[in-house]
Amino acid sequence: MSSLLVLLAPEIVLFITTCIVMIVGLWPKLEVRSLAMPIAGMGLLIAGVLAINTPANPESILPNIIPYAKAMTAGVGLLLVLLLAGTVDRSYEAAVERGELRFNPIHTNRAEFFAFFLFSLTGLMLCASATDLIWLFLALELVSLPTYVMATISTRKLRSQEAGVKYFFLGALGAAIFLYGFALLYGGTGTTNLIGIRDALAEQAASGGINPIAMAGIILSLIGISFKIAAVPMHFYTADVYQGAAAPVSAMLAFVPKTAGFIAMMGILAAVGWQYAPGGETLAADGVGTLPRSIYVTLAAIAVLTMTVGNVLALLQRSIKRLLAYSSIAHTGYMLVALIAGPSIAAEAGITSNGLGAVLFYLLVYGVTNIGTFAVVACLERPQPDGEADELDDLEDLRGLCRTRPVLGWVMVICALGLLGLPPLLGFWAKFLLFTSAISAGEIALVVILGLNSAIAAFYYLKLVTLPLLEEPEGDAPATTPFASRTFAGVLSAALVLLAIIPTGIVDAAMEAADRAGTIVPANIEAIERSITAEALRDEPTPIIDR
Amino acid sequence: MVSTFASMADFLAPAQASFPEGVGSVTLAHYLFVSVAMFTMGLIGFLTRRNLIIMFLCTEMMFQAAGIALIAFSRFYLHHTGQSFVIFVLTVAAAEAALALALVVLLFRGRESLNADQWHSLKG
Amino acid sequence: MSESILHVLILLPIATAAFIVARPAGEAKTVALWGSLISLVLGVVAAFQFDWSNAGAMQPEVSLVPWLPALGLSISVGADGVSMMLVLLTLLLGPICVAASFSSIKHRVKTYYAWLTVLQAAMVGVFVARDILLFYVCFEFTLIPMFVLISIYGSSNRKAAATKFFLYTFTGSILALAGLIYVIWFNATRMPVEAFAGAGEWSFQIDTLRQAAVRMSPTEQGWVFAAMLLGFAVKVPLFPVHTWLPLAHTEAPTAGSVILAGVLLKLGTYGLYRFAIPFTPIAAVDFAPFIGLLAVIGIVFAGLICWVQDDVKKLVAYSSVSHLGFCVLGLFALNTMGQSGSVMYMINHGLSTGALFLLIGMVYERYHTRSMRELGGLAAKMPVWSFFMVFFVMASAGLPGLNGFISEFMCLMGTFQASDTLAGSSIGATPGVLGPVFAILAGTGVVIGAMYLLMMTGKMVWGPLREPKGHDHHNHSELADDLNAREIAVLTPLAVLCLVLGLFPTPVLKGIEAPVNDTVRWVQEHGGLRLYRDPAPARVTELSPAGVVTPELAAPAAGGER
């Protein structure tokens, strides 16, 4: 039990922080209320530090994932906290400040907003700790439910409410689907423990194929979770929600549920394993293989469709947030490729071939980079007739930004190039790992499609580069929000993207996190070891060479 | 197709023995059928109805379909995992319901309507 | 040659760029000029330190600065003869481009010079990279500065041109990356550790990967080659994927065009030379006729298109397509003559076409048009300009005695030689798959080259003076009618080099001979060219007592069998 507490320490810290934030957020004194954000940050910091030192959990199907995943959550969470400043209650607080209104805890949103945010992150961390389908289900719901509220209340505009309604109802539908999938998976294997499921599935596969009910469960789970990661066919909400929600919330939506979804998918797929013979659903004799065929085909189709749909739709957008939403869909597709590739059997040869590690690293990079772009949107505003300033969300608003608001402009330029994956920025290394892992798994076709999609993506990312950097500004400089922390968040992420020169430790951590995931099916360990040896022995140089 | 169902039937065959005498003729397959039917009905309801509250109720129905499946499987395997899962599902469903109602109220204030089709200004 | 000097060559431009940004705009050009001049001096120092007697080997022997140890990535630099030459070319064009921009760049000066300098760092990085990822990083990074230079400082249609340039080359190079990664993976997982140093590891060292790559099966090689070809052919640009170039050239500012033609296009041919061919020799041999065909089509097709151009810059841009066709043809002759010629071509094209772009830029600054309908007979008004124009046109047309001839001759000769059919009976032939037919077809490009270049000269330089309507230089530009001292100073080094390389190319040829010989030998060993597979006595030779081989008597006998 105590070991479990150690594993869950970050979540516990976050939960405590949440409680404090809830109270503080309702405090009558503005100074104290304002502490909600710093306190949330502190909590995240502590949780992150704790997370780094979390030991491996042998009971988890992804035994090493916790430190990395939770630290990543905390780290990106910190950036998000900076970004979230002033998202809600801005006009209300201003009115209170001016003395027009008296503070009334009923009318403030601050407490629940930050609390929900922390809850969501807690859920994300729990996802990483999950060893059981029930746990996973609860964690996923804990991630999602707060975000529904956050999207809805992020602005007082109707579009936020529209975003909320779409997000919530479709989210519930998605949740129902993966819940049903979980139920079937349980039915097909007789256990909800992921390791148990893994063993049961391996046993089934070895004795004539995976049980159809289990298979249906896996498929339904994956599709249901596709909603969280915004993959086809569950991606429809993405653009509408990101556009409707305030930019900081969109940034969060692009990271938190997506990460949760990917971690959940990794868990489920790890239970399935990547050791099936290509083209069949039996275990590969040498332990080197891929996902079961139907899952493989499903995921591959989803991956291809997701990146393509995301990119081609992003091409047409004028709204920055919509564009970024579609780009977020596309990135999901990219990551799916690595997920399909899985932890290469050649993992011993080099960590660069571990697809799960690549996904984990990509998630971090994507989160950071994406926050940079959203931060720029979050920092720019246009005064509205109704007094409440509105975000600038049109591409044209970026025109000449590097000249009028150099900091924001450059943040946009760097982060867009990072998303594009231009070397030597952080995004390139992330994409590079996707490439290596997918090629290691022999997914050449997927890699080529990924490459072509990156090229399509270049077109709209270039817009994000060209407009601020190269165009001459028109008219006055756009107004900026008075929240320095947002700018700081942007600068911070841009700096991270730019100073990609030393992500060594992080890559290491990501790879370590994914280490041994899914490769330790007991029934297969021996076969795999044998195959590795055979591999080394078998490979003689082709005859041409030594002449 | 045939083989799939055949293997399914194989899997379900011992189920009959596991259930108590009183409901002897009701197999796991029956429960699953009910569950699938509920899920499908929920889905169809979600797709066809426009009222936000009814739509939400439909998702609840889908949740409960999963619940039925879980309980059936739980009984089938003769352990409690599935049943405890259902407890959590119910909890979550309750939380969701609370949230849904709050949301619906908020939305109603915005548009004076509960028709889901009202919300289509964000698109493209 | 020390490793640090190469590091400095990469880092100095970046530092210069930072300095430019930090200083006021007025000082930008001075700083940039000094920075690039210092780089050039350092480059010359490096060239002196370089052990030319051992030009075939990468120098320094070992270079490893860890960069991303997690990925096994290091900053590993070095140069052999070929790299050194191309680095020198890059460094030479640096100050020239800076100085050529003094009068034409008036707004956003700091941005301009900063990007121009950063670009130099990336280009040097490409040529000295011994780590495949460092290469790729630099290769890709060149896109950004060029993109910025074109889209801010170009002419009217600049944005479309820049976008097209970026997307086109980016698409290609991503696929090339996939191919390169495949090789990396192959080495890491399919190579037994004992095969060679670095086998079975996630290594990014070009030398290591080359050894692994040739062990791939022909099919694998084919795919990897195709991927790399896509990436590099776009950059070259080879015939059907060339359409971005005329657009980019036409719209780019003068210095941009110079860099583009002078160095950036060479990244493609260098990539083919350094990666595509030695990595996948079997595929290179198999694909050679196909690529040869594309190159020949490019030579003729683009050459004829030049002939009907009105925009003189576009003409020179298309001529680049045509010229680079020779370069690619030489590479795929897969013999020393062709490949040395090709490397020479890279250098020479950089000098002469770069100079042509400079000249056109100078006229454009004065007249703000590049249309040969509006502009002509400038010899009457700009004799110095005309002298340089005719000079560089002749260099470009491959007039013997100037640099262009050496490389054109060698590429064609290499192509001609590379014939398995002839290799049996003729002692000067080498194993290869191109042969006389390709040389003859490409040779028509020489005539076509004369046609369009002289057409251009005839219109621009000779004939009665034609100036754009309403042109009055007094209110147009502060520039003198003819070239001023700065402009002459920009052109003179290029002209001198053209002459020197035309008359005394041997030192350079010897510098690139050793590495090229290594490459060729490598390709022939691993690519399965006929004579090496079967070192049959196809060539009858007899040793005289004096130890001198006298093939002449054997030749007719061997010939008679045909």
Place this chain on the structure above:
Amino acid sequence: MQTTTPQLAETIGALGLGAADTGAALEVATGPAWAMLIPMLPLLGAAIMGVCAIMGVRSKLPAWITVGLLGFSAVLAAAMYAWLPENGRAVSVAWEWINVSWGDEPGQTLKANFGFYIDSLTCLWMLFVTLLATLIALYASEYMSHDLGAGYCRFFAAFNLFVFSMACLVMGDNLLLLFLGWEGVGLCSYLLIGYHYKKHSAVFAAKKAFIVNRIGDLGLLLGVFLTFVHFGTLEYKDLFPMVQPYIEAMRQGAVGDIPAVVQLIPVLLMIGAFGKSAQLPLFVWLPDAMEGPTPVSALIHAATMVTAGVYLIARMYPLFLVSEWALPIVAWVGGLTALVAATIAMAQFDIKRIMAYSTVSQLGFMFCGLAFLSSVGGAFHVVTHAFFKATLFLCCGAVMHGFAGQLDLRKLSGVSFMKGWGIVGIAMFIGCLNLAGFPFTAGYFSKDMILAEAFITPGPGYQFLGVILLLTAGITAYYTFRVFFRVFVGPKQFEPGDELHGHDGHIDDHHEEHGSASRATEADEGHTPGDHEPMGGSVEERGKKTHEHPEHFHPHAPGWAINGVLATLAILSVLAAALYFFPGADKSHKGWAGGMISGSSAALVVGGEADHPTRLAAFVGAEPEQGTLFGQDPHKIMYYVSGVIGFVGIAIAFALHYAGRKESERSAANNLLQVKPIRTAHRWANAKWYVDELYDFALRKPLWAASQIFHLIDKLLIDGLVNLVGYLPRALGKGVRPSQSGVLHSYAAAMAGGLAVILLIVLLLSL
């Protein structure tokens, strides 16, 4: 290949032939370093001219420097001749030019030095090249004096550069250096033809010359490639010994033993020769090249550069000998060119153009000489032709200079009798006699050597070619004297040309103040851009612009430099005949040139002995037979035949163009033109048989159209495809966009549908 290998020497010795080449070539001496000065002095001159231009020298200094340097070169050439040992060969290497190596075996190193090969053939050529260049530079010092300043410097820079290039061409010790010179003279020709760069016709002619030459050069280049590929070397000293076995095979009639590759080499090389020496079908550039200043026409386009083709064949003679096809092709091309060019020359009115066509025609003779296995005849004709044709051109130039650019023979008459024109007239007369082949002139002897061989050399249709050449000789005599009788004798009458001096060069200097724009506009109206102009400028066009002040015009008699040079050249032309008898070591019809040739690669045999028996067996088919003509020594017969034909030609010219002519415009010939067939023929010949138009129609226009089509293909199809590919994602996006309708239910339906589809797929997959 520096040492003789015993076996090889033995073999060659046993063959008993080619010893002159092989023995010496394998034992190549080191030439004197000062021989390298012959090309380098002109190069230095070119550099000095550049300095002069930069310094703005506006005196005749450039000319004097040029004359001095070239004169020194000529002296050195003479010294080189004197230095030349008996049958000696020497190589002076200046520096290593190109060296690419990929192995140690023969044929694995391509080496080309900037080195100079000195043998008697080189000396023969360099002697007349440098001598003529010096004289013509002197002439030009006066002729170009209207253009003092930058133009003057430019002229002499190109002039010097030309001599340098020509020296490289002739002296180069390898084919690549020859090619350097080959293209170098082409460049100088381009620059000098286009000297009057403001004239469209000049620019066009220059371009045409360069491009047409480039076509030939491509052939030459391919020949060089093939030479290297087969023999593994480009250096003469290594190359020639390797050809010997083939020569032996040829001598024994074993043509089949000679690889086709080897037989192909000369065919490729000769394409280059045809281009440079203006033979069919590449002759069209030379007449247009007359746009250049006359000294240029004289030196480059008559005396020296155009003989480069002859030199090439002579130099590579061993290779030509071993090819079944090469020499017959050369013969027929040469013969037909001679005839065609002569017929065109008959109908021209521009005297420079007549001379140009005559040059083409005479070059045809030289080619025939080479082809008839009489390299001596070819070379001798080159030398004599160089002198008398230079004389003729310079006389024409003097006329042009004096009469403001007037060159139309209908507008000039009796020039010799005008004050100060005596020397010109006499020189012209001597030149004409030579060209017409008047007995005992140099031209007579050299032409006979070629004509005679036509009838005794076995070859495909050579006898018939001989007849053609004889006919051509008659025509030559006619058109030569047509010029003389029309222009230089007869009633004194003239109409000045439209240029005050030479061409429009110096007009600029005076009119600069009027502003360039107005002049440009004028020119624009007057001309279409050069590229669209029909090929060739014509006399008529020039005649359109009437002279400004005809009344005040006085012919500008030549000064001392022109007269001096003309006199010298005329004397030299006469003296050249002496070469035929000097040094007389050989049979009577060999002469000095025979001595020079026999010691070089162009030699057919060793020494003067055993001439006909060693004629190559391939041409004979079987047994070589002693050639005779009407049972006599053909050379002797030819003395009479060609003498008579020359007389006839001159007589016809006299009758048609001198007898009874009262004014410049009309002569007896005009009556003849009333006859319709003659008029038609005249019109066609005057229009140069429409060859230019044919090329324009058959080559240039289709190529132009193809280029336009390519341009369209590039723009629409290739780029269009690229753009389409670029547009595809957008199109796809537009197609997918409706799915993002913003309606909750459609999203839900799509999600459910997607779920269903995926489940279906999985179901199907698991079957």
